[in-house]
Amino acid sequence: MSDFAPRRVAVVDGLRTPFCRAGAEYAELSNLDLLSAVLGALGKRHDLRRDGIDEVWAGAVNSHAKDWNLAREAVLSAGLAPDTPAVTLTQACATSLQAAGVLAAKIATGEIDSGIAAGSDTASDLPIVFDRRFAQRLIRTQRARSLRERLAQWRGFRLRELLPVAPSPAEPRTGLSMGQHTERMAREWGITRAEQDAFAADSHRKALAARAAGWFDAELVPCAGVVSDRLPRAGSDAEQLARLRPAFAPDGTLTAGNASALTDGAAAVLLCEARTAARRGLPVLAHWVAQQSAAVDFVAGEGLLLAPALAVGRLLKRLGLGFADFDVIELHEAFAAQVLCTLAAWRSADWCRARLGLEAALGEPDPARLNACGSSLALGHPFAATGARVLLSAARRLAAGGGRRALLAVCTAGGMGVAVVLERPHAG
Numbered sequence: 001m002s003d004f005a006p007r008r009v010a011v012v013d014g015l016r017t018p019f020c021r022a023g024a025e026y027a028e029l030s031n032l033d034l035l036s037a038v039l040g041a042l043g044k045r046h047d048l049r050r051d052g053i054d055e056v057w058a059g060a061v062n063s064h065a066k067d068w069n070l071a072r073e074a075v076l077s078a079g080l081a082p083d084t085p086a087v088t089l090t091q092a093c094a095t096s097l098q099a100a101g102v103l104a105a106k107i108a109t110g111e112i113d114s115g116i117a118a119g120s121d122t123a124s125d126l127p128i129v130f131d132r133r134f135a136q137r138l139i140r141t142q143r144a145r146s147l148r149e150r151l152a153q154w155r156g157f158r159l160r161e162l163l164p165v166a167p168s169p170a171e172p173r174t175g176l177s178m179g180q181h182t183e184r185m186a187r188e189w190g191i192t193r194a195e196q197d198a199f200a201a202d203s204h205r206k207a208l209a210a211r212a213a214g215w216f217d218a219e220l221v222p223c224a225g226v227v228s229d230r231l232p233r234a235g236s237d238a239e240q241l242a243r244l245r246p247a248f249a250p251d252g253t254l255t256a257g258n259a260s261a262l263t264d265g266a267a268a269v270l271l272c273e274a275r276t277a278a279r280r281g282l283p284v285l286a287h288w289v290a291q292q293s294a295a296v297d298f299v300a301g302e303g304l305l306l307a308p309a310l311a312v313g314r315l316l317k318r319l320g321l322g323f324a325d326f327d328v329i330e331l332h333e334a335f336a337a338q339v340l341c342t343l344a345a346w347r348s349a350d351w352c353r354a355r356l357g358l359e360a361a362l363g364e365p366d367p368a369r370l371n372a373c374g375s376s377l378a379l380g381h382p383f384a385a386t387g388a389r390v391l392l393s394a395a396r397r398l399a400a401g402g403g404r405r406a407l408l409a410v411c412t413a414g415g416m417g418v419a420v421v422l423e424r425p426h427a428g
Contacts, residue, residue: 006108008274009288011422014392016267017223019380024410025254026264031060032073034266034382035120035274039078041221042116042268048078051280055111056086057099058268059267060120061383063090063169064127064354071385074118079232084270092412093332095119096267097387101291103271113276117391118268119384121315126167134161173299178334178413179248179259181304186253186337188303189344193253195332196336200258200377203333204236207374215246219392231261231380258336263380267388269395274425284394285395286406286422306419308409309345312355315419316407323365327403328422330394332386333376334408341410351375365407370427386410391420398424 024195026034035058043049043335067073071086091098092334096119103115129135144150169177170177188195210216211232220228221269235255243418246252249260255300270282277284298304308331316322323346331339345351346362353359373393376386387410402424409419 007110009104009271009426010274010282010284011109011286011288011391011395012270012277012282012284013042013046013228014039014219014267014269014388014395015218016389016392017222018220018226019263019265019382020226021380022262024264025224025226025230026122026209026257029122030125030266031063031120031122031266032077034223034264035060035070035074035118036077037223038120038221038268039074039116039118042079042270043078046270047271047283049081049284053084053114053116054079055103055106055117056084056114056118057102057117057307058086058088058098058120059088059095059384061090061092061095062123062126066268071372079255081391091416091418093381093383094387094412094416094418095384096269097410097418098293100269100271100361100388100391101418101420104288104291107271107273114270115274116268116270117388119268119381119382119386120266121384122264123262124264128164128166128377131161131163131165137161146374149275150317157210166366171298171304177248178304179229179254179310181298182335183249183252183307184256184419185303185341188420189341191253191337191340191344193305194238194242195340196253196258197238197339199336200262201236201238201241203336203371203374203377204232205230206372207378208234210373220395221336229379231414232374232378236378254335254337258377260334260376262379263382265380265382266394267385267428269388269391270402284425285399287425289405289421289423290315292318292419294417296415302415303341304415305411306345307415308357308411309342309417310418311359311419312407312409312416313346313352315421316362317356317358321405321421321423325361326365326405326407327369327401328364328372328394328397328406329365329370330375330397330408331371331392331405332390333371334381334411336377338411338418387418395422398422
């Protein structure tokens with residue numbers, strides 16, 4: 001058996017729907033509708049219906065039971081070749097980025113030549129279920145063999161069993177929401193309300209400037225009559241954000257203004273083996289270099305959303321790189337406090353020594369290179385779609401800006417994080 005040499009993976013292109021606030025323009029659309037829209041548009045842009053695609057990996061966080069086969073159904077609805085295998089997965093907010101990582105590994109090892117990583121989420125179509133007692137009564141009734149047995153299943157029935165149960169935002173292990181966990185992180189790392197509001201205002205400012213310059217046009221596919229992101233707000237300056245009330249604790253620092261909003265949308269990214277991309281005449285935005293996943297013991301008290309700090313630290317250590325080696329840095333903004341805590345951890349020699357085994361602090365990215373076109377605080381956060389959006393944003397900025405490398409990271413529920421390094425095609 002010959003020595004194995006991994007093949008180079010190209011990030012070819014991507015598309016996303018405009019992101020909209022939950023309950024607004026996409027209120028009547030499902031995850032399947034949104035995901036099919038981006039897959040269909042990406043397939044049409046690069047003639048993937050003719051040339052084919054080897055696999056599609058996609059998922060949603062807020063998913064109905066009927067969507068157990070979401071990725072495959074979206075492939076068929078989008079008009080891609082019906083013999084295209086598809087896998088439905090979820091890793092909370094990193095769903096589509098993890099999907100890209102799986103496809104990159106398959107391409108690098110020669111199992112496939114191409115793939116699409118995607119995600120879709122709508123907070124307008126939440127999976128509402130009934131109380132477990134009522135659900136069990138329905139199951140037992142269906143299995144009953146006689147009218148007498150069916151009626152027996154309803155003894156002791158109470159009307160309160162009919163109350164719907166919405167998805168809970170709380171972590172199952174702690175009973176605390178992501179916002180409550182982030183409040184704890186902000187206190188631990190000394191992140192002030194003023195710092196959070198300033199960071200959020202800057203995200204809106206950068207997103208508005210990028211939108212005005214037409215930066216997002218190339219990655220947006222119109223959907224339901226919407227042609228641009230609806231969440232960036234011109235009035236979101238620090239002074240106005242300071243007037244908002246705390247959202248997760250009476251004396252807290254997190255508000256609706258410095259946290260990402262409930263959002264509907266979908267995004268997809270096309271990856272391909274580099275020589276295959278050249279042969280098919282496909283553009284290449286960047287090459288995939290490496291990925292790193294991490295998790296923290298948030299039940300024992302470590303910050304729920306601090307895992308990207310670990311993932312990035314371990315990835316840079318493995319590659320022998322530092323923040324100065326990156327021209328583009330994209331960090332998902334679930335909350336302003338979460339990003340600021342991550343930056344604080346990298347500046348802390350004690351934390352880097354204890355958690356990364358380093359002799360000194362990692363330091364801090366150049367603020368001018370961080371989320372230069374805004375991120376989730378301004379653009380919105382349709383959970384499973386965010387990883388693909390961040391990946392696409394990093395690749396496009398790298399290709400347009402002439403830099404050498406890009407670093408991106410996404411935090412997730414459950415105390416996990418995923419980090420990725422990209423490089424320009426001509427980089428050695």
